[in-house]
Amino acid sequence: MTSSALITEPARAARVRVTDAALVVDLHDGRQVSVPLEWYPRLAAGHPAERRRWELIGPGVGIHWPDLDEDISVEALLLGQRSNESLTSLQEWQTFRRRRTAKRARSSRARS
Secondary structure, three states, X not given: OOOOOOOOOOOOEEEEEEOOOEEEEEEOOOOEEEEEXXXXXXXXXXXXXXXXXXXXXXXXXXXXEOOOOEEEEHHHHHOOOOOOOOHHHHHHHHXXXXXXXXXXXXXXXXXX
């Protein structure tokens, strides 16, 4: 009997879209993964412009949204894993986000 070694490479993201309802990731191998946006509260809370601003982590093994401080691995998407962020952490992020938005608004008014 002969056997061949199984050669596997990690799945890699090629393209990312965030709609009002889903995170959709096109992979280099032609597959497409779509998960409910509600699985990732930071993405769900983000404005469309923030959701569109993403970068690949490494060769596409993950996706990073700098404006939302969100990172999602392609492996987690394929395994159907939701965000594992604690409620406390999410609430702290939301508080920070509100303060940052208010500070920008005050700064903008001061320049006007």
